[in-house]
Amino acid sequence: MPTVREISLEVMREVGMTTVFGNPGSTELPMFRDFPADFRYVMGLQESIVLGMADGYAQGTGRAALVNLHSSAGVGHALGNLFTAYKNQTPLVVTAGQQARSILPYEPFLFAERASEFPRPFVKWSCEPARAEDVPAALHRAWLVAMEPPRGPTFVSIPIDDWDRECEPFVLRKVHPARAPDSIALAECANALARSDRPAFVVGAGVARDGVWDEVVALAERHNAAVWVAPMSARCSFPENHPLFAGFLTAAREAIVSALAPYDFVLALGGPMNLYHVEGGGLHVPESCEVWLIGDNHVHAAWAPAGTAIVGNCRDAIVSLLAEGGVAQRTAPMSRLHPEPLDGAVMSDAFVLQRLAALRDPHSIIVEEAPSSRGAMHDRLPIVHKDTFYTTASGGLGHGLPAAVGMAMARPEEKVVAVLGDGSAMYAIQGLHAAVQHGLPVSFIIIKNNRYEALHHFGHHFGMQELVGTKFPELDFCKIAEGHGLTARRAVDAASLDAALSWSLASKDPTLVEAIVA
Numbered sequence: 001m002p003t004v005r006e007i008s009l010e011v012m013r014e015v016g017m018t019t020v021f022g023n024p025g026s027t028e029l030p031m032f033r034d035f036p037a038d039f040r041y042v043m044g045l046q047e048s049i050v051l052g053m054a055d056g057y058a059q060g061t062g063r064a065a066l067v068n069l070h071s072s073a074g075v076g077h078a079l080g081n082l083f084t085a086y087k088n089q090t091p092l093v094v095t096a097g098q099q100a101r102s103i104l105p106y107e108p109f110l111f112a113e114r115a116s117e118f119p120r121p122f123v124k125w126s127c128e129p130a131r132a133e134d135v136p137a138a139l140h141r142a143w144l145v146a147m148e149p150p151r152g153p154t155f156v157s158i159p160i161d162d163w164d165r166e167c168e169p170f171v172l173r174k175v176h177p178a179r180a181p182d183s184i185a186l187a188e189c190a191n192a193l194a195r196s197d198r199p200a201f202v203v204g205a206g207v208a209r210d211g212v213w214d215e216v217v218a219l220a221e222r223h224n225a226a227v228w229v230a231p232m233s234a235r236c237s238f239p240e241n242h243p244l245f246a247g248f249l250t251a252a253r254e255a256i257v258s259a260l261a262p263y264d265f266v267l268a269l270g271g272p273m274n275l276y277h278v279e280g281g282g283l284h285v286p287e288s289c290e291v292w293l294i295g296d297n298h299v300h301a302a303w304a305p306a307g308t309a310i311v312g313n314c315r316d317a318i319v320s321l322l323a324e325g326g327v328a329q330r331t332a333p334m335s336r337l338h339p340e341p342l343d344g345a346v347m348s349d350a351f352v353l354q355r356l357a358a359l360r361d362p363h364s365i366i367v368e369e370a371p372s373s374r375g376a377m378h379d380r381l382p383i384v385h386k387d388t389f390y391t392t393a394s395g396g397l398g399h400g401l402p403a404a405v406g407m408a409m410a411r412p413e414e415k416v417v418a419v420l421g422d423g424s425a426m427y428a429i430q431g432l433h434a435a436v437q438h439g440l441p442v443s444f445i446i447i448k449n450n451r452y453e454a455l456h457h458f459g460h461h462f463g464m465q466e467l468v469g470t471k472f473p474e475l476d477f478c479k480i481a482e483g484h485g486l487t488a489r490r491a492v493d494a495a496s497l498d499a500a501l502s503w504s505l506a507s508k509d510p511t512l513v514e515a516i517v518a
Contacts, residue, residue, distance in 0.1 A: 370447050
């Protein structure tokens with residue numbers, strides 16, 4: 001009879017999980033005995049790096065990625081980026097080793113107590129199979145649940161001695177999850193949109209996940225609707241150079257109401273519209289505004305504070321709305337105002353992003369984790385093509401750098417540019433090693449302001465003028481990069497910035513640019 005390992009590898013092969021991201025310990029090694037030649041193993045130097053790379057890879061391919069971690073300690077290290085993957089709605093199957101079943105009653109060294117509970121609530125489903133023979137079925141179920149909307153991570157704990165046990169062959173089942181939005185509700189939404197005088201759309205990451213960029217553009221143009229980006233959206237869902245693009249909603253109650261006040265109808269697509277980062281008060285939406293929400297995440301629909309929600313795939317919904325005939329004539333909304341170009345007299349983050357926008361191929365992929373520069377990015381680095389922007393939906397740090405590595409693996413024909421804050425980069429700096437090991441031409445752009453700038457912004461919000469423990473002027477990212485095997489350049493002014501960016505963007509190898517800003 002075949003072994004659990006042989007049957008499990010066949011399950012992984014059939015569902016397309018042949019790239020394994022991992023950092024194994026002793027309890028995981030039997031999984032890799034006679035590792036198949038058609039599988040690829042991607043090593044990360046710390047478990048959070050592993051999760052981040054897998055997240056980027058899964059988002060880039062649109063398929064669940066397989067992650068292999070080490071019992072409790074490894075899973076614990078990975079939890080921050082597991083939380084981000086959960087918020088990103090990234091499909092992942094996370095496996096972790098467990099000590100041999102025969103010694104579990106004695107609490108052995110490096111075992112996982114209550115292993116299936118540890119990663120909750122940031123996985124959709126979790127288990128430790130009751131028998132070794134159940135491992136292939138558990139892996140298949142984990143893949144099915146990860147891929148079912150709303151997508152997200154799942155977890156399977158596997159004892160070390162399960163892999164070599166004999167196992168009956170396992171036949172994969174076909175599951176077609178129903179996610180078509182309610183047709184009667186969509187007809188009501190279409191009627192409300194048609195009779196509105198001043199409509200607006202708010203687009204979230206679900207628009208990108210469901211591949212409906214072009215259709216949203218067509219629907220907005222048909223209705224002359226202003227288009228806003230949902231607060232903290234982790235994907236690009238509308239061209240930011242389009243005349244109907246209105247800007248980015250701020251994650252604050254009063255700011256959202258103020259921005260949407262000119263409209264009598266708002267259609268939120270693919271993500272939460274009322275996502276808050278600071279406490280507020282008053283209304284959640286303008287008093288005279290009718291709000292509809294469409295997305296595949298039933299949790300978002302449940303906690304939305306206002307509006308009528310339709311749970312379903314954005315593509316199906318937008319195609320249905322486009323099929324509705326006729327539209328009232330409306331005046332186009334006012335175009336978004338753009339700031340004046342900077343002359344480079346001051347080396348600021350805004351100037352760095354302005355020059356990056358000018359020098360990069362607009363089809364290149366931006367993976368961003370520079371929270372304090374997000375406003376400057378919105379103003380100076382427009383995203384104009386679909387599937388070319390990714391960031392963390394959780395707000396947790398340490399995702400962007402390894403996610404850029406995973407993205408480069410998923411889409412090797414496209415240039416990947418990682419835009420990182422210096423503090424953010426240090427959460428996951430070991431990811432540089434994987435970029436070198438796999439020869440990935442990622443451009444790592446470090447915006448170095450020598451401190452956690454986002455905390456200083458929030459310090460002012462709370463009336464604090466000085467913060468402790470938030471500065472790190474000693475870091476030298478060029479030396480750090482060279483220690484990992486990358487070539488690096490430092491930019492201190494406009495001339496050296498253009499030279500460094502041009503060199504990095506043209507390179508076929510991984511490179512790093514340290515841009516020192518005021």
